Amino acid sequence: MTAADAKTFYETLKQHQNILFLCHKNADVDSLGSAYALQRIFGGHIGVYDSPSAMAAMLCERLKVEMVIAPDLKAYDIVVVVDTSTLVQTGYKAIDKCAIIDHHTPGDLHGHCQLSYSRIASSTGELVYSLYHENGLPIDAEAAFVLVLAIVTDTGHFRYAGAHVFEIVGRLLQAGGIRYADVSEFLSHVPVDLSCRIATLKAASRLTLHRVGDLLIVETRVSSFGAQSATSLISLGADVAFVGSEKEGEKRISGRVRRGVELDLSRLLEEVGKKFGGSGGGHAAAAGVVIKGDIDKALQECVDMTVAQLLGSAKKGAKKSG
Secondary structure (H helix, E strand, O other), X not given: OEEOOHHHXXXXXXXXXXXXXXXXXXXXXXXXXXXXXXXXXXXXXXXXXXXXXXXXXXXXXXXXOOOXXXXXXXXXXXXXXEOOOOHHHOOOOOOOOEEEEEOOOOOHHHHOOOEXXXXXXXXXXXXXXXXHHHOOOOOOHHHHXXXXXXXXXXXXXXXXXXXXXXHHHHHHHHHHOOOHHHHHHHHHOOOOOHHHHHHHHHHHXXXXXXXXXXXXXXXXXXXXXXHHHHHHHHHHOXXXXXXXXXXXXXXXXXXXXXXXXXXXXHHHXXXXXXXXXXXXXXXXXXXXXXXXXXXXXXXHHHHHHHHHHHHHHHHHHHHHHO
């Protein structure tokens, strides 16, 4: 595998003609927006194994983009996996010839891909911006719009953004000649799915509460919309939330943590994935894991590991203050 910088990634990838930009399953706006901005540089197609999220589907409609659903990977010269480096999150059992552009902790695809442009950041949109910027590529209004939207959504509307992120967004707005109001207007029209609202209410009604000092940990199960439910539980007052779901045979746990709580969910769920024959990862404050076996036992493992880590952090804090 070649671990590339922005210039090497650009120079290497532009040698390929028939490229598929493969988003992760249920592609979010960061994945789709980044793939679209890459497509504008290299041509090719955008695909996803199952379907885009509601917001990403709305973005497809605005951009007049047709995603290839469940594409035949062998039909392309190279597959660029966008916004994940974990095979299970692509929906495929194997990808023979691939590259990666991703902002998460490196996953199992890194050992099999030919080219990787990866670093820890708050969004993949930031990496794609660097690809444009460092190679002197012009950014038009559409590329600027999707990249700002990708950054805004993946930073939780800037809740998890550092100062450099605001600088990047400012440059994108200026380069594309667009207003931030264009982005916020798009976000204001994204409908909230009725099924999602029902799922979040069910998640709250079924939860089990655990307390560690003043911190509240909750676990619950729903049939779908686990990530959205976990986010809603944090909004309701939980400090850490784990939501298990099972859909079409796939068992998944979504985790969220309130800002300020010393807990890296990406590492924690990666460990849970290893223990339960699956794979996990994501951000420190928002992550997920796909597992095999008993989902209730996996949820309990999430809680037990969280309690142990929070108690460990409390003891370290007490020693320092003493």
